[in-house]
Amino acid sequence: MTFSGFDLPDELQMLSDVIADFVRDEIVTAESALDPAVRDLPADVLAGLQAKAKELGFWCLDAPREFGGGGLSAFEMAVIWEQATKHRFSFPHPGAGVFGFSPPVVMYRGSPQQIEEYVRPTIDEGWLSFTAISEPSGGSDPARSIRTTARRSGDTYILNGRKMWATNADHGRYGVVYARTDSAAGRSGISAFVVDAGTPGMSTTSVPVLRNHWTTELTLEDCEIPAANLIGEEGQGFALVQEWLVRGRLAYAAQAVGVATESVRLAIEWAQQRETFGELLAARQGVQFPIADSLVEIEAARLLTWRAAWAHDQGRDARTEASVAKLYGTEMGFRVVDRAIQILGGMGVSKDMPLEHWFRDLRVARIVEGASEIHRYLIAREALGGAALGQRAAAPAVDGVVPRATPA
Ligand SMILES: Cc1cc2nc3c(=O)[nH]c(=O)nc-3n(C[C@H](O)[C@H](O)[C@H](O)COP(=O)(O)OP(=O)(O)OC[C@H]3O[C@@H](n4cnc5c(N)ncnc54)[C@H](O)[C@@H]3O)c2cc1C
Known part of the structure; x- marks a missing residue:
């Protein structure tokens, strides 16, 4: 039931209806056949559904068209995500990955080499990746809480630190790790790096949580990666x-x-x-x-x-x-x-x-x-x-009356 009072453009309405049918007829049907204790779609079931979704053109619809995605707008995706979620394993990947896995968004600002080596295969072949921002010291205010460091050494960077909660870090082919390249700067001291799974010095430990997910702790000990794995420039991690x-x-x-x-x-x-x-x-x-x-x-x-x-x-x-x-x-x-x-x-x-x-x-x-x-x-x-940050502004004059001192 909807009483939004808006007619969606015909093409979008049609796509939304077809996705809704696909979710009901294919994904829900596949999920219903599984043992209720199963935590996720088994790999072979997922692969079969992905092949059908790809054939129908429901593939990485959110990813920019220039990289092989569907290039849908934010509004179009809002309509589509709503339909794609109407099944059991819908979070954290809408459609449980049936509609493809898009890369961490910062990768869209990567170098031509990073686009070819990571972004295109992620979209074309459904690679799983991860993003590691949060740390044991906190996730809400990463500009302050990121302690992981990346030190330049010739044509490599050496990463050291610990990341918390990184979803799929133990399953992904690669991930984006946010690390401090400048200890003096806050937000502008954070840079983003692509790190391949299995890079020596990187290890993961599963951290089970309330929902059925693959959260992990990531340890980086003298983890050496090519300098070419920096995304954008040093200090641009968040800006990008x-x-x-x-x-x-x-x-x-x-x-x-x-x-x-x-x-x-x-x-x-x-x-x-x-x-x-x-x-x-x-x-x-x-x-x-x-x-x-x-x-x-x-x-x-x-x-x-x-x-x-x-x-x-x-x-x-x-x-x-x-x-x-x-x-x-x-x-x-x-x-x-x-x-x-x-x-x-x-x-x-x-x-x-x-x-x-x-x-x-x-x-x-x-x-x-x-x-x-x-x-x-x-x-x-x-x-x-600024008052939300505790900054006191000069009290405004009202109708020419000069206000008294700000009350304590
Ligand atoms: C299932 C799961 C998957 C995750 N996946 C990833 C991932 O893939 N990659 C990744 O980097 N991180 C991931 N995270 C981490 C997630 O982003 C953090 O848990 C989140 O940002 C909060 O950080 P925190 O847990 O350190 O809590 P804290 O930052 O320590 O905050 C604790 C509590 O205090 C509240 N709080 C904080 N500041 C204020 C304030 N100023 N005023 C009032 N209240 C405040 C917060 O709302 C929170 O409830 C995941 C977490 C979970 C649970």
Whole structure:
């Protein structure tokens, strides 16, 4: 059910419908045949689905066209991610990787050699990669907390340090590691490097977490890599990803909308056929109201996501709008899945249903890609300006009246 009041362009509507059919007919069908304890799509099942998706042209739709991707806009991707998420193993890769794995976005700013050696094969052959920013010292404020160093030595860099949580670092063919090349500079002292899996000096240890994922701790001990593996210039690590921040946040927002929509659909279906005390659940106001609240909140989250995506596509700075969409979308998704679980009772937490999986995914989604508190901080900083950083501004004169000293 949607009451957005917008007609999508025909071509986009058609793509969205075809992806929705593919997810329902192919991915959900494959997932349903698996043992409920299985954590992920088995490699052969994934490969079979990827081949079909590729044939239909649903491949790396978010990656720029110049590198072999679909080149879809942020708005188009917001519509597509919503549909691609409506199945059990949807996080952290929408479509569970069935629609391909795009490289870490900073790689799009790589050298021609890096594009040929890493970006193209990632897109063409579905290589898995990883991104290692967070460290044991923290992930919310990487400009301060990154302690990993990269020291230039002739035509190599030598990396030393520890990274936390890097998803797929034990499965990926390569990864992008953010390290400090200048200990004096803050944000501008951080550089990004491509590191191949198996490089001597790099090791990984699995760090199991709440959801079914492949988080790892990465240790770098005198890990020597070619100087040509620096992405962009020294100190540009964060500057190079700025233009993709909005898309990263919106991917989470749109996925949360998709999962929430599917959860409420399951709750409605259940409430329409389940009877307790001689009445359908659907006839109880205590069941109707959470469904109504969920529908309203889903709609709000979708509109926030579409608005931010649209503004970004117009060339505007939509980082704050994207923070609003990511914050509201993931918090909303978690609430809605929780309500759906409650309506389904025991079946809600059964591994035969996707809800318990999404519940865990969305709990994590409120922490990654900027925790909710970080997005609140970014939104508040935009609204409050320097005062949010504790800077006192001179009090403005009102109607020519010179204000007294600022109150203590
Ligand atoms: C499943 C999973 C996968 C991940 N994958 C990756 C990955 O692939 N690559 C990678 O680099 N990292 C990854 N991460 C790490 C993730 O990005 C960090 O966990 C996240 O950035 C938060 O950092 P932290 O855990 O160090 O918490 P901290 O930064 O220590 O923050 C702790 C808590 O304090 C809150 N907080 C922080 N600052 C403020 C403030 N100013 N005001 C109020 N509250 C604040 C935060 O919201 C958070 O809830 C992953 C994490 C998980 C759980």
